Amino acid sequence: MIAYHLPILQIVVPLIAAPLSAFCRRAGMAWYLALIICAASFAISVALLVRVLDEGHISYLLGNWAAPWGIEYRIDAVNAFVLLIISGMGTMVLPYARVSIADEIEPHNQALFYTCYLLCFAGLLGMVITGDAFNAFVFMEISSLATYVLVALGAKRDRRALSAAFTYLVMGTIGATFFVIGIGLVYMVTGTLNMADLAARLQGLEQNRTALVAFAFIVTGIGLKLALFPMHLWLPNAYAFAPSAVTVFIAATATKAAVYLMLRFLFTVFGTDYNVLGLTLTYMFTPLALAAMFAASTVAIFQFEIKRMLAYSSVAQLGYTVLGISFASVTGLTATMIHLFNHALMKGALFMAVGAIVLRHGAATIDSVRGLGRTMPWTMAAFVAGGLSLIGVPLTVGFISKWYLVAASLESGRWPIAVLIVLSSLIGVIYIWRVIEAAYLEKPPEGRTAREAPLSMLIPTWGLVGANIYFGIDAELTSRVAGAAARLLLWVAP
Amino acid sequence: MIDTTINFALLLFLAATAFSILRRTTLFSVVMLSGVFSFVSALLLVHLDAVDVAFTEAAVGAGISTVLMLSTLALTARHEAPASRSRALPLIVVFLTGLALIYGTLDMPHFGDPSAPVHTHVAPRYITATATEIGIPNIVTAVLASYRGFDTLGETTVIFTAGIGVLLLLAGTIREPTGLRITAMDHHLVLRVVTKVLIGPILLFALYVQFHGDYGPGGGFQAGVIFAAAFIIYALVFGLEAARRAVPGRAVRWILAAGVLMYGGVGVVSFFFGKNYLDYSALGATATAGQHLGILLVEFGVGMTVSAVMVSTYYAFAGQNRPIGDEEW
Amino acid sequence: MTDDRHKTPWIERKGNLTWIHRGLWIACAGLALADFFYHKHTVFRIEEFPAFYGLLGFIACVGLVFGAREIRKILKRGENYYDR
């Protein structure tokens, strides 16, 4: 009975918990509620993934209205995997968030913060789980609005958070509007909003210019949402000025959901046979991904604030993700899917470590981490481990991602890209090294009384570091799911 | 023929308004013009037979958002800063993109074409089956609240999120009430009397729109906005403090959450009857009775959240700074 | 004299050092000559060269020191080189 309703419970549990938590007067209560709800949500997504791997796809009809008329939830290996990433990271962040949020947000806002967090959480899950194009837009709106607010809440620490959130709002709204214009246009030529139905009815409309315009709008709109270079300008500030816990959460999940939507529309809705797909991948995605990998990494080298540096690194990492898409091969999409997971782990660990530094020192700049190797050994060790993973050192998840990417580029015969992937990792070494150098080889400034971060922050951080290493050694599970997802997207029989 | 003429006239008027908004630098007139723009759009929507949308557009676009923009104006400058960069490049880019888009539209189905995919695939079922499956005459409401009821839950949550955002970002900065504030429009006797007379009917109308949504144009969104409009008028004329005394901020916050809870909760109830989420047919003796009840309840939830968000947004905006004095109007 | 002996131990007196030095020369000569009086177990032809081991040891050490002196010119740095 419950098993049957799991798909909708995945969304409804956090969605209903959000207004409930708005009744909480004290932050502690709201936090407990959020923690329990997110953990339950994580359990549900695990159950869903297991079921999907066993049975193939699951379909759930909302209001019991048959598919093209009502809204359908459709879960397969692709979105079950992304659901797992989002709910897992959402749960990991909460124990971490308590101390960090108590420090970084005005006391009277803390209870409602968790409401907003739950909304964002539910929104992201909702846009991933659904099989209906318009429903995806609605939930994208929920998550986006909540994210803008969450970012703006960084204003207590730094007033620039407000303008960062505003920029993000403008860009995000343009992205969402483009997306909904695209959906409107495909609705115009097909008369349906259900993704599976869309895929069927778009067959034979290859030459239809309205569909082409829709395709362009959707790709550009989601591209904006996933910070496809050069449409990434909102991202660094948003990540840098948001409260630390929020940075961890959105860095690990928000762009992942957008990448998922991109994959869904490119491969499931428009399909591999769509005439301009190859064109888009080769002439738009490949160069933009490569540009992101190099330009954003290079910008990261010059950043003084570590959060901002990591944010630019995220843009570069999204370059890897998009590069995987651009190969349009099973290996390439496996690389993308696995990198979604892996990048969430490594950036989660890194941003958590940086958040701990922010908690103790009020800021995380190259200056403020000087000598921290000794005063905050566990935090800095976690940063180093996360950094190694980001660079792609063997035995970390970063290596697995790059391995698949390089394999995909060699497989497609584009070996210069493999060389570029390796080269761009070397740039990563430089900016991570700057932090390590400051933390371990430089003396702390006089008169600093630093303590190690509280255990409630260290444990989730190290949990993620452990995951970085575990899934870096035993990539069996992730690569199996990612491979299954890639085959599904490309309509290849398993 | 007459239809086409009206359409063209309205569209032309819209374009003219938009263009003059672009040209203005006095923000006050820009706000007023955008109110006009919304009104014309509402008219256009009425003419397209989308009366539900027209309702919302008129109430939100022309009414409440104008008020909110005016409150914002009170906090910022009255004049737009002159553009600091050349407009040539953006203009060229926009022009080219526009051309490309127009070229793309040439393939669209013609306006009102009965053989367009929109009219042949999903829509026919809504038109034919609503009467038997849902049992209400307003197909728009049926689609909105039942067939695609989950989208509407999502939209309500979007509004809820916006409300939470306003509370988080603005409510904390509301200033302590001062004596000065209450004197806002005390000596505008005519206004006070007219407002007092009007508020009752407006509230009643809101209730009508709310509960009559199954049969005629209307529903939770429109009703919520109208309801909120009544309050905002009251607050404008009698001062924020008076409005707060009538409905305190805390109550608004509760209603805000309760609306979404109500909508989401109705969906949960169907679980207990072994039905899928948001399957209202379980709620009544017969399927149509259940649908009817369900739609009524969720629309009420929407109305609660929408009106609460509007009111709390106004509270938050208007509480930011000194009220606008008479001499400034 | 006795006092002097106490002050500078035997090993540190100039003359005795010279004797140690001379003793070394004599020992070396003796060992080199010994090569002719026993059966040398050899693997390589070169081992049969008289006093081969001695010469190798000598050359190796001198070469080592001279080589090191040259290399030092390139490698030597101040003691705080890395701490700067």
Place this chain on the structure above:
Amino acid sequence: MIAELPPGLILIVGALLIPLLRPHLRPYLMLALPVAALVQLLTLPAGLHAQVDILGHSLVFLRIDGLSFVFGLIFLIAAVLNVIYGWHEDDPVQQVSGLVYAGAAVGAVFVGDLVSLFVFWELTAIASVFLIWASRTERAYRAGMRYLLVQIGSGVILLAGVILHYRATGSIAFDRLELTGLPTALILFAFGIKCAFPLLHNWLQDAYPEATVVGTVILSAFTTKLAAYALARSFAGTDMLIWIGAIMAVFPIVYAVIENDLRRVMAYILNNQLGFMVVGVGIGTPLALNGVAALAFCGILYKALLFMCLGAVLFRAGSARASDLGGLWKSMPWTTGFCIVGGASISAVPLFAGFIAKSMVLAAVAEGGHWIVWLVLLAASAGVFHQTGLRIPYAAFFARNPEIRCREAPLNMLAAMGITSLLCIAIGVYPAMLYAVLPYQVDFAVYTASHVVTQLQLLAFAALAFSILLRHRVYPQDVPSINLDSDWIYRRLLPAFVDVYRDGLRMMRFRAIARAQVRLNRFIAAVYRHHGPQGVLARTWPVGSTVLWVAVLLCVTLVFYYIE
């Protein structure tokens, strides 16, 4: 169960109990642990014990055969000696880490699979770094950090190799490996780092001299010998190793000559001794492997002895730098004597331990017909004598520059040095004692006239050379300095590269910005002419530009699609 308890585990578990005891009781427990482990080792029969099956693979924690027995034995003896030497030390950090380190090394010697090897491999790295950090100085902290990075790196590479090897062959057995592809190459590389192969060596000279007095002695015994054991186990007979070993035997001596810090001189000599072992492993015949085992056995003893002496000097005189020392023989006569014994042993003077072991390796090299390597090794052993047999005793105890007065080393240090010296001499006099524990049947006579005379010749002439060079003041002066080594690559070159790259990019960026600014200024000026005084670039610029990008992208894609 007790019967199969791995000796290494006794040390590790026991070490964790040490902090619980009162300070004055700790040394007794510390001594009891390796002794108990030794007893345990001697009672265990040969074969595989303590196997654990995990995920279909059996992890073997205890494999006793000829090779592992001799290494385990000497490791435990070294652990006993270290405890005695460090008896006076009251520092729980050093006490625990020293024993855990020894236990990990013993554990690693007895494992039978690569996964367990990795675990102990990393444990040795982590436990040993505390011996360096225990100096509690800034220099030691940094050196320890670098040491840890290298050691952990070695472990990580090992694990990568093991995983790939498992993928390729399905086996995790820690046995002979063929150097055929990337997996085994990675494993060899990992061993090579720990064994201080040329260019991978510098962590040793960098870190060992920074450790504490006791710590350096402990460090000298285990890490590199463990690597030598691993090489002998897996890569015996790999030709490449002969040449690597030959290079290793020579070039550290050159550094030793010009090095001022005597403990660092010893570190270079230690590296050179490893070279002999690596050559032996490369040859891989039973005689050669016997030589390697014997060399490791004796090497641990006499190198520990020399480090102990230098440690005692550092402990009493406060420095171990050649330029600061001299004339100590009067103050520390016993230490002087033990140092000479150690020097004689390492230089393979007949009747001392080194003679037995080195002869075997040299004989094996000659037997294999590698005449260049043979010559190189001979020359290297002359060099070793020149450094450790002559220079260290001379510089520390006999040189005349500064006269230092201090007390003789503490009794426990003297006892440890004395026992070690006795062992060195005993092995040299009764080689059969050592032969009995070597992995293969020994069929080698060491005390032949030929061996003795040729060796004496070599040594005497080397001594002559030393004395001539000293008299003629050709010998390089001992002055405070350091010499560049391969660590320069990561301590100077790489950071410099990073700086250059960073600076280069920064320059480019500045130029680009400057150029852009010129244009921007013109542009602003143009706007200024047209739009009045408020033409400042506002913060909205990024938003505007992104929107512009979006529009451009949309437009370009659309046009592209239409053309298509």
